[in-house]
Amino acid sequence: MHIRKYDFDYSRRHFLDQMRRGVLATGVLAPLWPTIARGGDISGVYPDELMSIEAYTKGKIHTGDIIDAGNVEHVKDLLDPIRYHQIAQMGRRLEIIDTTREAMKLSPWEYVEATLRNQGQAVFDADGNVTTREGKPWIGGNPFPDPKTAIEIFAGITLTWGRRDASFYAIKEYDIGPQGEVEYLYELCWAELAPVGRTVLEPKPYWPGHEDKLRYQSVFFVKPNDVKGTSFLNIWPYDQRQFPDLFGYIPAFKRVRRFPTNQRFEPLIPGSSLYLSDAWTAGDPFLTWGNYAIVGRGPTLAAISRNWNGTHENWEHTTHGGPQGNTFWDMKVELVPEAIVVDAEPVGFPKAPISKKRVWFDARTLAPLAMVSFDRRGEIFRSFDGAGSLYTDGANTVYDGAHPYASWTRVHAHNVQTNRMTRLEQVKRISGGYEMSANAPDLYDRFLTESAIRRLGN
């Protein structure tokens, strides 16, 4: 006879009790991060109800089931309000898969290794920036893997978005109108390079001469014709009180010009519902936001593994739902045993259209799972949710070196007030022969200088 040590509501009471006491200690049955450090398997950290959708729903939902309008009420508590609305009202569906137990399958390998190696060395300096105990820039991995405060969580995601020294994403963007038509289709590239906190690229952990920078990042469009060549280069100071330097190549001007960088709450291109501020739910320097607060703990549903479509030659994905059957990505979600819900307010942007954002983080990885933002009246405004995966399906594997490539695969950005949806997917290659790459040593010269965006601009 199996004797349950903890009753069904134990985890719920545990999270509520910690919230009431203002305590954040990840894990329920055992501390999360030490368990991960011992071997990466989180079995034993959470009770069954947090590791099995069957247990959580008391058998109403099973692995392999499709969550749709007919059964979404059984998992309503596991969804943010916009995803619930999308399923209940707009025909969105989610396929349930079992919970991933190996933490090393949820983030780039070297990132997790660095997190383990460097844990305990991060502090906030007097200005609020993350440094080592010696006062130097961060040295790689998540600086606060076992967070105690909300700002520690946001510091971690802001310091390294893609969790890799150099990332180059080939992206297709589909902008869908309220009637379900794909009104705009863009192809773009996104490049980001870490000059500090490097774990793979030499020299590491710092690129000499660039220690005062946190990130070089560029985005450039290759399709359609009227935006082709439009390129923006962001150079992020390490100091998170400062805005990035922004340089842009606008084809009409035929040259690189410097731009102000405070317009982060509007789309870069017509039809898009995606803002610069949305990147990884932490698109702005974290000290330009404030009033960080943990407002929730508990399980959630999220697409964090087995969400790569290696069967398509270009890794493209299928869709469903909405008026034309193409509003939502097909996604596989699993029960994430512990999510930390954090609110933050744009205190450095008095005229931002949003009053706050609420972000769900996976407690195991501290990677963002979903975001909902609210307008100045406090009404729900926009949502942002995505899918991540190891790029392997058993038959096909994409490597980022010695290990399978772990990255995002798809994103939804939904403006619920205008009912416009932007879908992004990371693909193998886009027009012009631009291909995804990881930790490419020449990314800086190819995509992350003024002369580079001038060259890309045609």
Add this chain to the structure above:
Amino acid sequence: MNKRRLLKVAVASAVPAAMLWTAQTMAVDVAISGFIREEAAYRIGQEPNPSLRGSAYAKGPQTNTVRGNPVSEATYAAFTGQDVTNPASWVLPPAQFQKEDFNNDERWNLMATRAEVDFNLKFNENWTGFVKVRGYYTADIIDEYGKPNNFKTNMTGLNGDCGNRLEVCDRNYMIDLPAAYLDYNNGPLWVRVGNQQIAWGEALFFRVADVANGLDLRRHSFLDYASEEYADERTPSPAIRMSYNLTQQWEVETFLQMFQPTIHPRSGSPYAFINSPYQIRDDIGFDDYEDFVNGGIRFNGQFDQLGLQFFMVSRHNPDPVYRWGAGGQTALDPAFGMINGQVFSEQVFRASGLPGSPVPEGGGTYGSADWMGGAALGGLDGVEALNVLGRDFPFIGGFLTNIAGVSAMLDPSGQGMLPNADIANGIWATNVQEALPVFDMFFSILGDLDADIISSYPAENVFGAGGNYIFYAEPDTLLDQLVVRFEATYTPDRKWTNNVARDPLTQNEWITALAFEKYHRFSQNYPATFFSLQWMHKTASDFVGRPLSTIGGTVTKRATGKPKGWLGDGWDGFSFAFQQPTPDLKWRYDFSVLYDIFGGYLIQPAVRYKPSAAWTVETYATWMYAKNTESVFAPIEWTDEVGMRVGYQF
């Protein structure tokens, strides 16, 4: 095609040819995109273009100043072989020149179809290529003595009759390759080889550091959508351009580019701004310069909020300096015989409508008012232009000397028509009162006149520097993230058209621009509004390059030169623009103003609508005002129009 031209075309075509060959013989990623667009502009102003149809500046009866003046009437009699002692017998010219009005009041300024197809090629991680094919067709919307020539320039091109090296054209279409180049990138080195545009500097519309390329104004002049700046106009040319990131802060960039001049709208085309009796002979002018190479070097630096650039360009100025060309009308050589060692055909003018003239009778300049008015619009001193003719063409100099001498003999006071002439120094007329009867003497004898003007492109060195700085203040206040840009160039011994003289005007010139730009959110519901305020100052010429010393003339007044600018000496202009997109960026509202301190402005509101990925609709209205001929807008003040563009991209 002669061998020399064949060789040049082959050189210019080398890069695109190599790309095509490579694309066929090795695995190359090729991405193709493009658009087709209808472009139209409708004139809403009352006046037609004064530079069309035989100098429509003057229409109807024009006073002949030969008449009513006994001395000039007697001189006319003498020059036409009449008995000067018997005034009663004189057959005098009409008291008024009848300037025919050819204006048809056509309202469409532009009715064109544009197609552009881009080929992006990727050979490997280091080598990429780009080819843009541009096709432009314009309907025959005006008719000036037959179908207008919009594009043929006889300068260069695959058939030698167009404006750019990689271009084929006819009078109503052109197809060219504004870009056809290979890029090589290896670490901090970037090399671009092939036909390309090069734009330097950060000031918009005010060309300070933007000195590498001239402008091709044959399509819609520079009157497109203002927010597109000169993207469609910069003339491409084969070049080697290299950039190297020296350090994290400093980049050095250099280029060598085959000389390619500015191309003005063709005479007789809708946006022509050179008086139609005067044929632009840049085909002759370009021949002397097409083998030259312009070069430049620039250092760019970035230090936190401060950006710096220093540059030097050694070039032949692509903006033409005009001089008179010999008319070549031999039909009248026997009638005039030899004067001062020259025959009639060796001087500048042609009698319109007679053999050897491309202009029909009535289509030339006719009368001193026509001459002075046209000169004033063109920024020329109509009186000094007379002396120029005398100095540069012995035939005319002799004629003027004869007028001075004969009229003095026929004047009881002994002064004659040119009483203050200093012939030894090449000065015949010293004021408008002296010049008008002399001009009218020409027109009375020859009828209406036309001529050629030949372009030249003198060498010069341009030294420049610039910077930008971003100011920070309380978030979302007016001064927060205000971008300030400054650029300056100094060109010693720059040359300008000197009343169409053979010897150009020479003067040192400073050009500066100060720009303030800001994105400011006025509400939480709308994206930021973009504002731009710029100030340009030029010490020796105005915005369009007219030397300040020869502007300001009128029909009855010779050019007085520059009035006082905002800072005292020089020309000053201000531009102000804003753009306001809607939250989804489907709509964008633009507004642009260019204000000329000498008394003129251009205003252009515009709306851009992008309902889907494929379609874009843009509409705009342009209004111009010129207080007088000192304003840069005087030659194009007529261009009040409403434009629309509808584009479909693929």
